[in-house]
Amino acid sequence: MSACLDIANLSAVLPNGQRVLRSVSLAVQPGEVRALVGESGAGKTMIGKAVLGVLPSSVRLVEGDMLLEGEDLGRLQPKARRTLIGARTALIPQDPLTALNPSRRIGPQMTDRLVRILGWSGEKADRRTRQLLDEVQIRDPERVLKSYPHELSGGMRQRVLIAAAFAAEPRLIVADEPTTALDVTVQKQILRLIAALQREHGTAILFVTHDLGVVAKISQKVSVLYAGKVVEEADTAALFAAPQHAYTRALMAATPRYTDPFASLKPVDGAVLAGLAAEIAAADLAWRRPHG
């Protein structure tokens, strides 16, 4: 079975030549949740944007391949690539308020995408939207469809975007910190919802997060990123049972746990950071050589 998403040796640079992605390789199998975890600046959102073809113009991909269901995104013409990405992927963004147009009602925002990108009839799109709103447990779809984004709570807005993401039956969803802005109790509901829909629809998810707690609950596979480099990749269960990389262990020790307050919240050791810096430097040195 071919992977839903297969990224191989992806590197990206800024105009000043600084590498922001360092030969990233990862695969997401159909129906699997792969977590991308790292701290700010690790490049986890960058990978999601690269997959969706929405990298900022200053970031240039300089090597590597991205295969979406076996189709090489790098070899496609821009228009064909956009069509393919639009049909097979979707995004659940971090901040639903900026992702929604504040001056339009929810209903047309949700159906437009289905009509314009997938060429569905308005009626079909409308039916599908209502079905998905039901699946995300929105009890009064009429009211929500007629609402403007600011009239809904944060949790409701995120439900709307989850419904919109699943509506087009994408094969892959990039979820970029989808619960970071939410309260813990709402976060739990939203994670439950994403997990249930993901299982039901067999959708693969690239789940970007900084929270190891969320990683443990939602994902089957995980890639740990630091400075644009995958430092560890494992089955989620294996990662939490026996983290291999010193950085992964340090991250785990730094994450607070109410069950073990004094064994957690350990500041990251300077030696770990020094080791990481050396690892990154060595990787860059090795990488520059073939390119002169």
Add this chain to the structure above:
Amino acid sequence: MVEPLFSVRGLKVALPDMTRKPLIGRAPLAEILKGFDFDLPKGSVTGIVGESGSGKSTLGRALVRLLEPSAGSIGFDGRDITHLPEAELRPLRRNLQMIFQDPMSSLNPRRTIASIIAAPLKQNGLGDNLKARVAEALQRVGLPQSFAGRYRHELSGGQRQRVGIARALALSPKFVLADEIVSGLDVSTQAQILTLLEKLAADMGLTVAFISHDLSVIRRLCRQVIVMREGMIVEASATDALFDNPRQAYTRDLIGAIPLPEIDAGWLDIPAAAKAPT
């Protein structure tokens, strides 16, 4: 029983509700805090936890009298400060310090770190020997002396928050309000900042109100916890008691919703109890 630094009785705060403001005229008042009674014991860290909109930041602002209560009373260090005018509050301000959530917006971009830390010292008549006092404040929070001449944008998020702490503690205040001071930071930086605050609070005998949405952090740092919801106290007790034996369903829900960094296959399942409430 430790003598309380703060004694709050029947505290209510009402603020203008801008969402219901008519086009012309005043916005109606909405009650944000609906009657609070609690003491903050001297020399310990008290956690204030709640979800967004619960009023925890409003409570903090009322404590340091950035807001004036609409009813009830706030006693600080044996003195009623509920309705003190600003002129009379000013001498007390050196003992009512704040550390803010976002040091990027709470540090002046046009001033050097040294002048940011010196500002409260000058205002409180401690302008003599400024250089030494700033140096001491930097050293206290583990920043090198060379940072004195830098600007906010030259610092990382964690370093900026250290400056925020240095500024708040420069006057050796009796009380510090820490409002979500690590929610913008990465976990590794968060751990550094929290262990620093923990150490300084213990060393300096500070009374701290630590506002946070993160119960895991609260358990580590705080001796007692106030759980808030919709402007009311749900539960207030010693930290260990709260976690080991939460009395309120809401507290149990809050604790149960924390995703711990460990595998728990059933965590995302909808519990049978939720499906069929008894």
